[in-house]
Structures are given as structure tokens and as C-alpha cells.
Amino acid sequence: MPISIVVGGQFGSEGKGKVALELARxxxxxxxxxxxGGPNSGHTGYDYRGKKWALRQMPASCVDRNVDVVFPAGSYIxxxxxxxxIEVLxxxxxxxxxxxxxxxxxxxxxxxxxxxxxxxSIGSTGSGVGGAVMASVARGAQNLGMTSPDAAHYEPLAPFVRDASEHLRRKLDVGERVIVEGTQGFGLSLLDGGYWPKATSRATTAAAALAETGLSPLDVDDVTMVIRSYPIRVAGESGPLLGETTWKSIGAEIDDDSDxxxxxxxxxxxxxxxxxDPELVRKALIANSPTNLVLNHLDYVGNQETLTRSDSRLSQFITYVEGNIGRSIDWYGFSPLGIVDASLNEHRNAFL
Incomplete structure (x- = not known):
């Protein structure tokens, strides 16, 4: 009864969609x-033909159009x-x-x-997810003044409405894999991210994502957490960001003239x-205890070809990350198109 959960370990945009798609493949x-969750953040994936899809509501892991897609009770549409x-796809x-x-x-x-x-005030995308969460929790409270319609009573969605929990349970009972594509990142988590009120409207851990599916923790055999070399936050007053720098500075560090x-x-x-920020990632590791850890955007640090050189900037950065988070990296990401097995790196440190 296998479930994989993909979550972010920083402030979102770590590449969760790409990783979830890779797991599906x-x-x-x-x-x-x-x-x-809802459409307040984008998920990006490249299909088998190399076409880029930047999606807000549909998961990036569906871009090959060969999987069932389920929106459970804990989703906002x-x-x-x-x-x-679904039309453009x-x-x-x-x-x-x-x-x-x-x-x-x-x-x-x-x-x-x-x-x-x-x-x-907090860099919200204004997508309405926070308002929808408020209305749902308020349960019709007259002093809030917002309704919370559900999919069962919303005619345009009638062709798609079914018992999602039962559908997922049938899949699990015959040994099919369910991949839960989480949203945003640990640092934005409402409950335990540590940056409230500069946070999102939901908890963003693996446990919280699973709760939104209506499935049992006993079904989970894989939690994959995704982080990136240079964490990001959205524009505006979105909260603290350790060592904030510029994209131009990052490019200069690797002698990359591209934007x-x-x-x-x-x-x-x-x-x-x-x-x-190692401290943020350590906290995310405590909350999620992942079976696999992915480090994306390593092309912002160095060329993949230098991975086998222990003295390269890239290898030294990976050693720095692993040494400061107390955990080895399982997969590397150098592009939006996939991930590389870290076992290919001969110069791994003592955390293996």
C-alpha cells in the first residue's frame, strides 16, 4: 500500500513538481x-516531449497525461x-x-x-486560498460574511466529483503507488515553520499533506523532501531571508553571464x-524525517562535470550542506528536467 509524499524544506519553489514527476516516471x-492545497503557488514540469508546463491547480506530476489525478477533501479549487x-493539457x-x-x-x-x-503585508499571492480556508474553518459564522461552497454542490465540477478516499483506497489495495504532491515549503508552514505571520494559510509538512488526503500514515513508505542551493521567498514583505542577495551576484560567483x-x-x-540556511533545513528534517533528500539548483553553484572533483566549488558546497544539516543528499538536481543519483559522486562525505 505505497504512498510517496513530496514536500519542500525551505520557502517553496524547491522543485517539488519536477521531483514528483520523476517519482511517477x-x-x-x-x-x-x-x-x-490550492493554486497559490505554481508547480512546473516538462513532459516527455520537453514542453514546459507551469501549473497552479493541476499537479506537475501529471504532465505526461498517464496518471489518475485526485483532489481530496483537503484541497481548495x-x-x-x-x-x-485540464483544457490546455x-x-x-x-x-x-x-x-x-x-x-x-x-x-x-x-x-x-x-x-x-x-x-x-505578508507577500500573499492573493489567490483566495487563505480566504477559502478562513471561510471553511468559520463554518458559516455570520460575523465573517463569507460562504464556503463544496465541490458536491458546485455544478461545473459535477462530472469529476466522486468519493476520493474510496478511489485512493482501491488503488492502494491493489498495490498501485499514490504520490502526494505537497505545496510551498516548511518555512511557510502555518504551525511550525517559525515565521508566523509571514506564513501561508496551511501546514506544509508531510504529515499535514497526508491529513489532507484522508489516508492513513500506515500507508506511507516514502517521504521525499526537496531543497535548493539558494532558497527564495516571494517578492514584497514576505519575511526574513538569511543572507539575501541578488540573482546577478549568484551568476557572478559562477562566471555565468546568463540571466x-x-x-x-x-x-x-x-x-x-x-x-x-542550514538551520531552516535541519528543522524541516526534524518535522518530515524524509527517506530521500533532493538538492536542486546545483547548476547555480557549479557545473555538473565538476562533481567528481573533490576540490571543486560544487563538491565543496555539497560537503558544506551535508555537514551542516547532518544528513546526506540522495539526489542532485542540475536542471528543470530531472535528478541525478548522488551515489554517482565518488567524493561523498562521512554521512553516507
């Missing part, structure tokens, strides 16, 4: 992917975004399942976030970027 059994994405509609208890994001929720000042500037998927604003 490597699986020996049929795969179902689960998208928890922007119907317009969802319908547009040309996704087989019979492979889409939405829990009747999934919550719908309305214009009312988006307006509440704007009027509450969250976009400016490394990253933009947020949802708001298309320049991401803030900082130095690697």
Missing part, C-alpha cells in the same frame, strides 16, 4: 497523483483555473477525481484577501533569493 506500478488547465476527464468535500475558492475569498491587506532571475509563477514578480 520511475514507479514500477501504476500511479495516482494527489494535489493538496479555483474552478476557472482548474477547467482552463487535454487531460482525460475520466482520470480526474474531486472529493465532494473539496472547497471552492470564490471571488469573495479573493476580495477578502485584498481588502485584508495580506498581499502587501538567472526567477519569477513567481502566480504573480510573475521577481523572487527574492538568499544564502543556504
Amino acid at each position: 520511475r514507479a514500477k506500478e501504476p500511479v495516482t497523483v494527489v494535489r493538496v 479555483d474552478v476557472e483555473v482548474f477547467l482552463k488547465e 487535454r487531460y482525460p476527464k475520466e482520470r480526474l477525481v474531486i472529493s465532494p468535500y473539496a472547497r471552492i475558492i470564490t471571488e469573495q475569498h479573493k476580495a477578502w484577501e485584498r481588502e485584508a491587506g495580506l498581499v502587501g 538567472l532571475t526567477e519569477y513567481t509563477t502566480v504573480t510573475n514578480k521577481i523572487r527574492r533569493v538568499g544564502k543556504f
Whole structure:
């Protein structure tokens, strides 16, 4: 009864979508992917033909269009975004399942976030997820003034609404793999990220993602945590970022004249970027206890060809990371297209 959970260990945009897609491709059994959370962050993946997909509602792990996609009770759906994405993906509609208890994001929720000042004060994307969470938790409280429609009573989603928990249980009972694609990162977690109120509206750990699926912890056999060489935060007043620097400075360190500037998927604003923060990652490791750890964006540190040289900037950075987080890296990421098994690096340190 195998479940893989993919989570971020920093502030999001670590490359979780790419990793979840890689897990789906490597699986020996049929795969179902689960998208928890909402469309307040983008997930990017490249399909088999090399086409880039930057998705907000659909999971990046579905871009090959060969897996079932489930939105469980703990998901928040922007119907317009969802319908547009399945149209451009040309996704087989019979492979889409939405829990009747999934919550719908309305214009009312988006307006509440704007009027509450969250976009400016905490760097919120204004996608309405926070408002939808508030409305759901309020349970119809008259002094909040927001409704919380569910998928079961939202006509445009009627063709997709089924018992998601039962669907997932059937898959697990016959040995199929379920991949839960988490959102954002540990440093943004509402409960334990350590940066409240500069946080998102949900908990972002593996345990929290699993709770949103309605499945049992006894089903999980893999937790994959993804981190990046230079962590980012979204633009604006989004919270502290250790050793904040510029994209130009990062490029200069590796003599790269190309523009490394990253933009947020949802708001298309320049991401803030900082130095690697071992303390944040150590806390994320405690909360998630991953079976696999992925270090992405290593091309921002050095060329993959220098990985076999113990004196290279790249190898020294990996040694620094492993020594300061007390954990070996299992997979390296040098591009948006995949990951490399760390066992290929002959100069591993004592944490192996």
C-alpha cells in the first residue's frame, strides 16, 4: 500500500513538481497523483516531449497525461483555473477525481484577501486560498460574511466529483503507488515553520499533506523532501531571508553571464533569493524525517562535470550542506528536467 509524499524544506519553489514527476516516471506500478492545497503557488514540469508546463491547480506530476489525478477533501479549487488547465493539457476527464468535500475558492475569498491587506503585508499571492480556508474553518459564522461552497454542490465540477478516499483506497489495495504532491515549503508552514505571520494559510509538512488526503500514515513508505542551493521567498514583505542577495551576484560567483532571475509563477514578480540556511533545513528534517533528500539548483553553484572533483566549488558546497544539516543528499538536481543519483559522486562525505 505505497504512498510517496513530496514536500519542500525551505520557502517553496524547491522543485517539488519536477521531483514528483520523476517519482511517477520511475514507479514500477501504476500511479495516482494527489494535489493538496490550492493554486497559490505554481508547480512546473516538462513532459516527455520537453514542453514546459507551469501549473497552479493541476499537479506537475501529471504532465505526461498517464496518471489518475485526485483532489481530496483537503484541497481548495479555483474552478476557472482548474477547467482552463485540464483544457490546455487535454487531460482525460475520466482520470480526474474531486472529493465532494473539496472547497471552492470564490471571488469573495479573493476580495477578502485584498481588502485584508495580506498581499502587501505578508507577500500573499492573493489567490483566495487563505480566504477559502478562513471561510471553511468559520463554518458559516455570520460575523465573517463569507460562504464556503463544496465541490458536491458546485455544478461545473459535477462530472469529476466522486468519493476520493474510496478511489485512493482501491488503488492502494491493489498495490498501485499514490504520490502526494505537497505545496510551498516548511518555512511557510502555518504551525511550525517559525515565521508566523509571514506564513501561508496551511501546514506544509508531510504529515499535514497526508491529513489532507484522508489516508492513513500506515500507508506511507516514502517521504521525499526537496531543497535548493539558494532558497527564495516571494517578492514584497514576505519575511526574513538569511543572507539575501541578488540573482546577478549568484551568476557572478559562477562566471555565468546568463540571466538567472526567477519569477513567481502566480504573480510573475521577481523572487527574492538568499544564502543556504542550514538551520531552516535541519528543522524541516526534524518535522518530515524524509527517506530521500533532493538538492536542486546545483547548476547555480557549479557545473555538473565538476562533481567528481573533490576540490571543486560544487563538491565543496555539497560537503558544506551535508555537514551542516547532518544528513546526506540522495539526489542532485542540475536542471528543470530531472535528478541525478548522488551515489554517482565518488567524493561523498562521512554521512553516507
